[in-house]
Amino acid sequence: MGDSTRGPGRRRWFWLAAATLLVGAAVAAGTAALLVDISEKKQEARNPFYRVVELTDDIEDPEVWGQDFPFQYDGYKRTTDMVRTRFGGSEAMPRVPTSEDPRTVVSQSKSDEDAGLRTIWAGYAFAKDFREERGHAFMLDDQIYTERQRVVKQPGTCLNCHGSMVIPWRKAGDGDTMKGFDAINKMSYADAKALVKHPIACIDCHEPKTLALRVTRPAFMEGIKAVKALQGIPDYDVNTMATRQEMRTFVCGQCHVEYYFQGPEKRLVFPWRNGLKADQIVDYYEEVGFKDWTHAESGAPVLKAQHPEFEMWNQGIHARSGVACADCHMPYKREGALKVSDHQVRSPLLNINRACQTCHKWPEAEMKARAEEIQARTKGMRDRAMNAVVALIGDLKAARAAGVPDASLEAAWKMQRRAQFYLDFVEAENSSGFHAPQESARLLAESIDIARQGQLLVRK
Ligand code: HEC
Ligand code: HEC
Ligand code: HEC
Ligand code: HEC
Ligand code: HEC
Structure with missing residues (x-):
């Protein structure tokens, strides 16, 4: 069995050796190229700033x-x-x-x-x-x-x-x-x-x-x-x-x-x-x-x-x-x-x-959906808080029109001031609740509660 394969076996060894050398050379060349590339990139990463201008605290543009x-x-x-x-x-x-x-x-x-x-x-x-x-x-x-x-x-x-x-x-x-x-x-x-x-x-x-x-x-x-x-x-x-x-x-x-x-x-x-x-x-x-x-x-x-x-x-x-x-x-x-x-x-x-x-x-769609769900919920609550604060302002306006003196509106004014600020804090915050969903919800809930209590006070 050994003898019958000797001839072709020898040749195979030759080709194997040659191929190994070739592959080896290719790998070596590839590695060298890669190393050069990596070292160039490292250089870029280490000294990424080819300074054309010497920047100082007097350059604004x-x-x-x-x-x-x-x-x-x-x-x-x-x-x-x-x-x-x-x-x-x-x-x-x-x-x-x-x-x-x-x-x-x-x-x-x-x-x-x-x-x-x-x-x-x-x-x-x-x-x-x-x-x-x-x-x-x-x-x-x-x-x-x-x-x-x-x-x-x-x-x-x-x-x-x-x-x-x-x-x-x-x-x-x-x-x-x-x-x-x-x-x-x-x-x-x-x-x-x-x-x-x-x-x-x-x-x-x-x-x-x-x-x-x-x-x-x-x-x-x-x-x-x-x-x-x-x-x-x-x-x-x-x-x-x-x-x-x-x-x-x-x-x-x-x-x-x-x-x-x-x-x-x-x-x-x-x-x-x-x-x-x-x-x-x-x-x-x-x-x-x-x-x-x-x-x-x-x-x-x-x-x-x-x-x-x-x-x-x-x-x-x-x-x-x-x-x-x-x-x-x-x-x-x-x-x-x-x-x-x-x-x-x-x-x-x-x-x-x-x-x-x-x-x-x-996935991207899932991340977007999570953010938008938070924002949609915040918006829904924000609209309710808006309704509550606007209703309180309506009651205060009506009370003044009916001749209630300003001095007796002071407690309700304080409530408008606070309810309105909490609402505005969420409204003016530009992430529509995303940056802090729970805190945004808490402020809107408090805003609604304070505004409605203010209405009860005015109507008394
Ligand atoms: C609103 C603030 C702000 C302004 C304005 C700004 N940058 Fe940056 N810049 C950053 C922040 C934040 C980083 C990240 C820094 C860190 O992670 O340490 C940064 C990083 C950098 C870096 C370091 C490399 C990188 O990209 O992380 C360079 C260089 C840079 N800025 C150049 C500029 C140039 C040039 C301008 C004007 C065209 C500019 N920046 C305007 C905030 C700013
Ligand atoms: C640098 C890392 C980082 C980035 C960038 C980041 N997040 Fe997060 N995110 C976190 C960590 C950490 C938590 C808290 C999760 C925990 O501890 O279990 C979190 C929590 C969340 C939650 C749950 C919020 C909650 O109140 O419970 C949502 C929704 C979310 N991320 C969405 C996003 C979206 C949308 C973006 C891109 C606009 C983003 N995240 C970018 C690290 C990150
Ligand atoms: C503490 C920083 C700060 C000061 C002070 C400030 N702004 Fe702004 N301004 C911002 C930021 C941040 C935004 C973007 C966020 C937003 O619009 O809610 C903005 C947005 C704006 C906008 C575009 C959106 C809009 O409201 O129509 C205008 C106009 C503006 N400011 C005018 C002013 C005027 C007028 C003053 C002085 C009374 C002023 N700002 C003072 C930070 C400031
Ligand atoms: C010098 C004040 C100032 C600084 C510092 C600043 N911003 Fe702003 N930012 C503004 C103002 C003002 C606007 C609104 C401009 C307008 O509407 O004309 C704005 C707008 C934005 C917007 C809205 C962009 C859009 O396309 O709708 C984002 C987001 C934002 N800023 C995030 C940041 C982040 C993040 C940083 C820090 C890396 C930062 N800002 C630093 C003043 C500032
Ligand atoms: C975890 C990610 C994350 C962090 C951290 C984060 N934001 Fe945001 N921010 C968002 C997302 C999401 C939105 C909603 C954007 C939208 O509705 O298109 C947003 C909205 C905003 C907007 C309004 C942008 C617009 O296009 O309407 C501003 C301004 C802003 N962020 C500023 C800030 C500032 C300042 C900080 C740090 C104090 C901050 N953000 C931290 C994810 C983040």
Whole structure:
């Protein structure tokens, strides 16, 4: 048996040896190529920034930063995209430009959509013009041209969250940011606006040498210091003490928060001394005796809640699990060998694959359905709370018309103030309940209860 196979066996050995050599050579060549590729990619990853420009704290224009970081700049520019989701995003509404307002596209109006909003904000500029928010590229123009500018004389403080402020503050304070902050806050909007050139830019979130994240807004530095003090951490300095993961939320928390203008200096303050929950914020406003305006129909001293995304996120399971704003709104994406943060800040529901599926192993349709179910339930409860608050305002209005003196309405006014703030806190929070479903539901339930109790009180 052995002999009969010897000839062909020998040949087979020869071919086997030759093939092995060939394969070996091919593998070696392949491996070498792969190693070169990996090492090139490692090099890219290690030194991903081929600096064309030496960035400094005097360079404000994002286009210049974009020469060093083209992928991030490209994403940043795409914040002009307008795409609607079921409860969020934004819709591009064409408009005829005028000399007063040159915008050719705006987002859909919210105050026109819901008569309830006009009622709860009666006598306040928001009843005049309140639109769906859109991408960061529009923040400066939308603020300059909102009709709310024409109804009320707005202060320079408004620019804190709508412009690139690092350089204007430093210049206005002769090198001292804090002094510049105080100086610009009390200016008229028109005077302050003349100092501001860009919407939020790279310099507002990044240190120019290392590109490390940084907090640049004094109001957040002070607000988060108060919050940390409540947690037993004294003298908190956000830029030296925050973890990197915290910074991935804190940079957003500089603007996506409830705020008010304190005193005649119109200083920007975040009302967090008692904590970040809506109840603690109303308690704070009671303590300092603050009201945004007097309600035109009921006479109550009332409050307007504004975009409390940071506060609401803080009450949710994602915050508890250490998930940052940037994890969902600026998820990583690959550009060649680079892992780049998506600087097209937008609704994560337009980007579920990167925004959610890195952590959740469910199909895209299922993730979307889970988010929308939370939002639809929140909306349903929100409509009921709206009905309850509007009914209370109706009763207060009727009581005044019937000659009930203001002094005997004070207790019910307090209830309108609180019920309305809780409702508005959920309404103004732009995730429609997603950031903290249980907390949103709790606030709406309390709002309904307080408003209905207020009605019982007025009717007595
Ligand atoms: C776990 C993911 C997740 C985290 C973390 C998160 N968000 Fe969101 N956010 C969402 C989803 C989902 C929506 C709803 C989007 C929609 O309805 O289209 C949303 C909506 C928003 C919106 C409105 C967007 C729109 O297109 O209408 C803003 C603004 C926002 N979030 C800011 C923040 C900020 C600021 C933080 C951190 C304090 C944060 N988010 C944390 C998932 C997240
Ligand atoms: C603490 C930060 C902050 C300050 C101060 C601030 N804004 Fe905004 N503003 C935001 C954020 C965040 C959004 C997007 C979320 C939203 O619209 O709810 C926004 C959205 C807007 C919009 C677009 C949506 C709308 O409401 O029609 C306008 C207009 C606007 N702001 C005007 C103003 C004016 C006027 C002032 C001064 C009275 C001001 N903002 C002060 C953070 C701020
Ligand atoms: C609203 C804040 C914000 C603005 C404005 C912003 N970035 Fe970022 N940037 C981030 C966050 C958050 C990260 C993630 C950082 C981390 O994980 O440590 C990041 C990361 C980066 C990185 C590190 C690599 C990466 O992609 O993760 C670079 C480089 C960068 N940004 C460049 C820019 C440039 C250039 C601009 C202006 C065109 C810009 N950024 C504007 C928030 C911002
Ligand atoms: C300097 C203040 C400021 C900072 C910092 C900031 N935002 Fe915004 N953001 C705004 C304003 C103002 C708008 C609304 C602009 C408009 O409607 O014209 C907005 C809009 C948005 C939207 C709506 C986009 C859309 O397409 O509908 C999202 C989502 C958002 N911001 C998330 C974030 C996240 C996440 C961060 C942190 C990485 C962040 N923002 C940091 C002020 C800020
Ligand atoms: C960085 C990881 C991470 C990302 C990104 C993330 N999640 Fe989550 N998500 C979690 C964790 C952790 C929990 C808590 C689950 C637990 O502990 O059992 C959670 C819980 C949830 C829940 C249950 C909420 C509740 O109140 O019980 C929903 C719904 C959800 N995520 C949807 C989403 C959606 C939609 C996105 C994208 C917009 C998203 N998640 C992005 C980590 C993440």
